[in-house]
Amino acid sequence: MAITATIEVNQQDLLTSLKAFCTKLLEQDAISAILVPQRLPMKSMVMPTLVTEADHLDGVDPLSPAFPMNGAKVLAKLTRRPSGGKIAAIMRPCEIRAFIELVKLKQARTEDVVLIGMDCLGAYGNTDYFRFAGEDAEAATRRFYESVLAGKGAALDGVDLTTACQACEAPFPTSADIAIGLHGVDTGRHLLVLGQTPAGDDLLQQMGLPSSEVPTERQAIMDQLRTSREKYRDDMFAATAAATDNIDKLNTYLANCVNCYNCRVACPVCYCKECVFVTDVFNHDPSQYLRWAKRKGAVKMPTDTVFYHLTRLTHMSTACVGCGQCSNACPNDIPVMELFRMVAHNTQRAFAYEAGNSVDEKPPLSEFKEDEFQEVVGL
Amino acid sequence: MENFEPVLVAFVCNWCTYTAADLAGTSRLSYPKNVRLIRVMCTGMVDPQYVIKALLEGADGVLVSGCHPGDCHYINGNYKARRRIKLLKEILPQFGFEPERLRLTWIGASDGIEFAEIMQELVKELKALGPSQAKMKMVV
Structure with missing residues (x-):
């Protein structure tokens, strides 16, 4: 009772x-x-x-x-x-x-x-x-x-x-x-x-x-209250989608990023003790950077900015709870919460999952079934 | 554009699709040289970051290919791969990556002919799609 x-x-x-x-x-x-x-x-x-x-x-x-x-x-x-x-x-x-x-x-x-x-x-x-x-x-x-x-x-x-x-x-x-x-x-x-x-x-x-x-x-x-918040949220998603729906726009959106990784540090669900982006995995040999620059004419330094954000989205978007600490932590006022929440919303919907709802619902990437998601297989 | 030769990075599992590629070779079947095979022990070890890195740095398309459901050498690695591809296919198109640039297939060890056919089909598809926009940007 x-x-x-x-x-x-x-x-x-x-x-x-x-x-x-x-x-x-x-x-x-x-x-x-x-x-x-x-x-x-x-x-x-x-x-x-x-x-x-x-x-x-x-x-x-x-x-x-x-x-x-x-x-x-x-x-x-x-x-x-x-x-x-x-x-x-x-x-x-x-x-x-x-x-x-x-x-x-x-x-x-x-x-x-x-x-x-x-x-x-x-x-x-x-x-x-x-x-x-x-x-x-x-x-x-x-x-x-x-x-x-x-x-x-x-x-x-x-x-x-x-x-x-x-x-x-x-x-x-x-x-x-x-x-x-x-x-x-x-x-x-x-x-x-x-x-x-x-x-x-x-x-x-x-x-x-x-x-x-x-x-x-x-x-x-x-x-x-929920209804009015959903309205604000959906308008925010629509504006963010329009601002990032191709790679050039995404680059523009993230142009102020200095790879400080504050958004990751502030994120409550980014829990890896050692994030791959601070290991030597992406600490390339100097000649590698020159090769990239040569192939494209120029590369923005430091590299791996869009790569970092897209990778982090695959790692945390199923668990994002929308607290907004990422934006709070960004030193250059990139509206990262808007971007991360939009992607997280779509990801969680794709897996019929709601982050933080219950300890009994398994995170999407920790379970699997034999017969599911056939639509992503094949040509 | 007519001379465009796409780069297809294919993560293939040791036990099924790589073996199928081997079979295609020993059977003297030909498939396009656009394919860059990367042998992994299991599709279950393909972290989404490998796919993203490939797409941002030169690949026009990425294929992940492993054992048919029920055939995984490690019992369930291919099911994990399928969820990760589902995740990537949800995320990447939001930023303008065409869904066709990322494929997941099951090609069994004895399917040498099917392997060669799928590679031909994928390269044809990527040629029609044109060069990836992402790979030539100065911001990666």
Whole structure:
């Protein structure tokens, strides 16, 4: 029986309520630590923190529009082997999806973790966030969620959500053990808490939060948001396809790329310990570069730019969760998220797969059947 | 264009298609010299990056060819290859690579005649398609 409960809120002070929820989590015998985004005491920045003592929760801030990294990688680091305790991790839906992909790719384990997701209000790009937050990250968070929850949108002070967030049709924590709901909820008075798995229900049972019911209008509000996001996303795909549908256009699109591989480093599902592009495999003999230059008259240096991006797409597009950290990490403002998400969308559709949906669905390239995809065989 | 001789890079598995190529040779069958055979132990080891690298650096077409379903020397390598070709055929055409430039076939060890015929057919097809746009770009 799925548990539906509430967290009390006083005068729309969501941060204090979430801090109280975290404190209560830490009081549970089953939980040894929580992983939660917090404002750092020394700077106006929000980062994932691993907390074991309730008196270190003053900066709890899962509603901040800061999104410096996809936390799935951090959680994978904490769960890849038994740690001797259970961690409750509060993350964005795209971080949970990436974590689920990492579990399936044998980079993380679900055994010692309870995944807690929130309805995601979206995030600003790194530099936009710094500009928006200024010296007071807490006030910035409050201004942000108050505006979004009042239906006034996320565009404030001339900054808006990243395109990844604006195109995100899945800002709901559907694959979490526990979901914290904001949509359709009277957030001035309480937050909705939903147990979505037996593990989530167990923990909620122990916490003994006041029980509640899902507001009737919640589903309709979520559907409406999903529909408008899908519209934005499909327009984005159409524009990106038109900008890259031949090799010359793709070269133009990627012209600013300096082969820094930041997009790969920031990508939560690009998990290879040693990427082939940093090995000596493509560190060619000097004479090879001269031969290429001679054959074509000129080659852009460094070489292997389009090659890198196309190869990475074959390696990660089945697992892309659309978090947009690739674009966040690009030093030259190439809209890589738009490109990668478009390809990932098509790839996942081709294999009837949805990245991050469930640990039970096998990644497309890790299974096969005798009788399938006949259309790609033969002349 | 009339003198255009396409380059077809063919990744062929040791146990079936390479053996078929060998058979075609010992049977004195002829097939176009445009084909560059690369012997691999199994089509299951052909990483998509090999195909992309070939297409970006000189190949007008790429063939991956191995054992018929059920015949793989390593039981299921050809099934893995088929999924990877499916993936590439989904990705590459989005950037203007004609789907005909990438082919997957099953040619068994005893199919020497079929091997020669398929090579002729593929080269004919690539000649009709013309030179690949990708291979002459200064950005790779």
